[in-house]
Amino acid sequence: MSHTPEKIKELEKKAKKIRRLIVKMLAKAGSGHPGGSLSSTDIVTSLYFSVMRYDPKDLRCLKSDRFHMSKGHCCPLLYAVLAETGYFPEKELWTLRNLGSILQGHPDWRTPGVNVASGSLGQGLSVALGMALAARLNNSPSRIYCLLGDGEIQEGQIWEAAMACAHYGCDNLCAILDHNGYQIDGKVKDIMNIEPLADKWQAFGWHTINIDGHNIAQILTAFDRAKKVKGKPTIIIAKTTKGKGVSFMENVVDFHGRAPTAEEAEQALKELS
Amino acid sequence: MTEMLYARDAYGEALVEIGQKNKDIVVLDADLAGSTRTAKFGKKFPRRFFDFGVAEQNMMGAAGGLASCGKIPFVSTFAIFGSGRAWDQVRNTICYNKLNVKIVVTHAGITVGPDGSSHQAIEDIGLMRAIPNMTIVVPCDAPETKEAIYAAAEYRGPVYVRLGRSKVTTVSKKGNFKIGQACILREGKDVSIIACGIMVKQALDAAEILEAEGVSVRVVNMHTIRPLDKKTIIECAKLTKGIVSCEEHLLSGGLGSAIATVLAENIPTPMAMIGIRDRFGQSGAPDELIKEYHLTSEDIVQACRKLLTYAR
Numbered sequence: 001m002s003h004t005p006e007k008i009k010e011l012e013k014k015a016k017k018i019r020r021l022i023v024k025m026l027a028k029a030g031s032g033h034p035g036g037s038l039s040s041t042d043i044v045t046s047l048y049f050s051v052m053r054y055d056p057k058d059l060r061c062l063k064s065d066r067f068h069m070s071k072g073h074c075c076p077l078l079y080a081v082l083a084e085t086g087y088f089p090e091k092e093l094w095t096l097r098n099l100g101s102i103l104q105g106h107p108d109w110r111t112p113g114v115n116v117a118s119g120s121l122g123q124g125l126s127v128a129l130g131m132a133l134a135a136r137l138n139n140s141p142s143r144i145y146c147l148l149g150d151g152e153i154q155e156g157q158i159w160e161a162a163m164a165c166a167h168y169g170c171d172n173l174c175a176i177l178d179h180n181g182y183q184i185d186g187k188v189k190d191i192m193n194i195e196p197l198a199d200k201w202q203a204f205g206w207h208t209i210n211i212d213g214h215n216i217a218q219i220l221t222a223f224d225r226a227k228k229v230k231g232k233p234t235i236i237i238a239k240t241t242k243g244k245g246v247s248f249m250e251n252v253v254d255f256h257g258r259a260p261t262a263e264e265a266e267q268a269l270k271e272l273s
Numbered sequence: 274m275t276e277m278l279y280a281r282d283a284y285g286e287a288l289v290e291i292g293q294k295n296k297d298i299v300v301l302d303a304d305l306a307g308s309t310r311t312a313k314f315g316k317k318f319p320r321r322f323f324d325f326g327v328a329e330q331n332m333m334g335a336a337g338g339l340a341s342c343g344k345i346p347f348v349s350t351f352a353i354f355g356s357g358r359a360w361d362q363v364r365n366t367i368c369y370n371k372l373n374v375k376i377v378v379t380h381a382g383i384t385v386g387p388d389g390s391s392h393q394a395i396e397d398i399g400l401m402r403a404i405p406n407m408t409i410v411v412p413c414d415a416p417e418t419k420e421a422i423y424a425a426a427e428y429r430g431p432v433y434v435r436l437g438r439s440k441v442t443t444v445s446k447k448g449n450f451k452i453g454q455a456c457i458l459r460e461g462k463d464v465s466i467i468a469c470g471i472m473v474k475q476a477l478d479a480a481e482i483l484e485a486e487g488v489s490v491r492v493v494n495m496h497t498i499r500p501l502d503k504k505t506i507i508e509c510a511k512l513t514k515g516i517v518s519c520e521e522h523l524l525s526g527g528l529g530s531a532i533a534t535v536l537a538e539n540i541p542t543p544m545a546m547i548g549i550r551d552r553f554g555q556s557g558a559p560d561e562l563i564k565e566y567h568l569t570s571e572d573i574v575q576a577c578r579k580l581l582t583y584a585r
Contacts, residue, residue: 062343068338109369116366116370117365119365123362123366125334126332126333126366130334130338130339131338131339131342132338133323133335133338133339134339134342135342137299138342157330157334157362160328160331161331161335163326163331164326164331
């Protein structure tokens, strides 16, 4: 399937807007995780503004597609997208991480559009598997999308889930690996090497697709291809840049879990204008 | 009254019965379906039965995902794995979201017997009590197990049901089970024994021995650890001179400490606790272990006698 240049341009524009919201939210909150939010922005924007079927008024979403953000610390991205798609008003974004906010430091049931809480890394692929099995039992055409971090997949539970998703032939499940190459303590390859990635997932029975996670055309094509894979789950291994879009955040490990100061935010917003 | 049955057999039968009525019931196991008796359901409803292999953490997460889509998952494994191995998943995925997942574990306590300490969950009630939103039920025999499973299926939210491995004598009264409501099995005015699980039978035996000595004993089956029936506990404190708690569990975090909290905050009352004291289990026959860890009716009798020497 080909995607029109207009569609791609529109999504690029939307992604830029989402990135601006992320920077503003984090600066206002004074803490949070910009690096991974910015590295997966193009993927999640594409999902919500082109790929997925859903209705922001249907919070139980038993028949729609579902997105589960397993790397829950990147919730500023999720919150920005949910506000932008109409799950709640944009003004809620400025309450991120405040006492009583519907936007907690990691996603939970308080937020319209979040089905299951996440944040304790490694648990989300299992949750997505449960959703995929339920969709099958309900004869529902729902597709389940699950965003994983590359540091996150060091958790053993991910591989328990990987085995089970393939065992149960969940072709209605598509995982996306935000492969930005960094985790809190440094480069993933130095902290705990996870390569060879594609070989590992294939050995566990998955269909793998490698893409540039900032190329909208490649992202859309990958999701189209995943839909056509039968009998096994698909993982899109998306090579990304941590902190993408803000020069002084790109590949800077400090910005994994540090919010920008007011001055840094101002500079970042200039770059994203 | 001497009927002895496996509580897990009752669980397996109850699952098939509720599965017949409610198509949203799904059953998950981690390679122990024969032992936990979920295999019965699997045979009858293969489409709604999922074996996850030896991977309890993934199983709990998947149960959460299924529940988030309106299914009612019954998840089974041994108590040690369901409560310990997958604790973080039970906390963060199931209880934090208040998902409608029923965790029914078997082989709890030291009466697992010869398998020894690695397989004897003596801390699971404490682990589950440490998580908000979790309802905890410890049935005392097979018929009560069946009623508890029916009640758990009707109840909305996470429930932990703790079953043992060995056969147990039937002591419960039919049709009495309600989550959060203790059963008074015997009235008395000198001392109250509040017990759960297999210790209810020991408590009744102890009451017989004491009655012969002229001591009048109230026996309460506290099958629900959360929400705890505070009213009945306070009533025991008012009607009798002291309370003895009995559980096949560590004293840390179990039924006894839950009762002690209620008493301390409402009506300080002399109390003794029967349970395991800061040590791991070991291999042995169940009846040998009950003796070794001081969980027999004779141990309860002694605790009651001692309590009455200083209670009002």
